[in-house]
Amino acid sequence: MRTQTNSSENVEMYLKTVAELGGCAAPVSIAKVADRLEVTAVSANEMMKRLTDQGYISRIPYKGVELTDIGQVAAYSVIRRQRLWERFIVDNLNMSWSGAYEVSCRLEHATSNVLAEALSLYLGQPTTCPHGHPIPTLAGGLAPLQGRPLSALKKGENGRIEAILHTTTAIFAYFAERNIYPQQEIAVQEIAPLDGPFTIVVEGKTTVLGQSLADLVIII
């Protein structure tokens, strides 16, 4: 009955998550992966064992997991498919920018490489997703994200939003309501002491962002 040509949906979700958490460069804690996927640490550990057996990741006990070469290829393929769908959902279907990640997250697993390439062509071979992240190339390359978090800016500095890091639909919506999304010009008006809230201005709108939200906004 299955016509599955890629790995299973679950395997893809784990690989993508490891990649998103930086598992191409440095070990990622299994607990973080579990957290993000909303499963228990035990479940994540079991899966990591399976993924290790299948050669997708290498584990360094008590340190975390890293993607192997084939793991990275698989993960980038998933990310490419997702980000292409995000573009379509936002640019063509005019669906909400905040919900695009969630919607595309279902489609990505149902997308063959042939379909992904047809979609890419249709979209004009975009290079970034609506949240500002680079789309991995067909060849498997992924341009690093430029810029630094808003939380690293000083009072009076300004810049352009390059990307919004991965978060929940609710928080994406919170950003969207305040005009905080890629390509917007932003200025830091005030920073409370002790990394306290950042008062910023975007399109004339003043917003106060806490430290953890400010970490999610990448400025260039």
Next chain:
Amino acid sequence: MRTQTNSSENVEMYLKTVAELGGCAAPVSIAKVADRLEVTAVSANEMMKRLTDQGYISRIPYKGVELTDIGQVAAYSVIRRQRLWERFIVDNLNMSWSGAYEVSCRLEHATSNVLAEALSLYLGQPTTCPHGHPIPTLAGGLAPLQGRPLSALKKGENGRIEAILHTTTAIFAYFAERNIYPQQEIAVQEIAPLDGPFTIVVEGKTTVLGQSLADLVIII
């Protein structure tokens, strides 16, 4: 981890198949469903038991299964999602007409109703899929397919192809190579005795189709 709002992929496949085999109007043999889904009769029986418990179908032992009202709503929803994707795949992505069913069959399960409606709007609210079948409406209606099979035509008759009934990608491709797809004008040149092969002409191309292939082509 699951963000599943619809029924599971498998449940959707079973419901869709029952509907495609006519389960909205008359009992459909479980063996036929099993055959189409390429599972054993035992597996299909087990699933039918589950679907009955969940209120999607009613079974008449040794006769077959029929969709209940909620089963029909669910099935038509799946079919709508699939046919909308088929349109996109063929019309926008320029992917092959023959493979569209298979490709869309994966996407349909990853598509929420909200996404389906955005897609429908984007496509200009199409009413038929590329194989000529009506797309169920949002309200759950499904216009019956008009016409009669090519196999019912007499020598010398002609008509327009309305639809191609469900078949494999390979057979869809066989039809496509011979210009046999919806909206084409067709003329029956010769019918061999005993329901024997049908010699037809489409766009100046002469083709000989056996009885079972001729059954799949709906003429109006």
Next chain:
DNA sequence: TTAAAATGATAGGATACCCTTATATTATCA
């Protein structure tokens, strides 16, 4: 350096699918 926190491993279950083999029941047709 030791206690707390984080991490990993093991055992025991659950569910939703799938399978084969065997047996029982019903339908159909000669």
Next chain:
DNA sequence: TGATAATATAAGGGTATCCTATCATTTTAA
């Protein structure tokens, strides 16, 4: 009507994924 074909059920397994609970090990931080 009786044999064959179709259908249904039962028994026994398999896999992938999830869970809780417990215990063991390692890291980290006071």
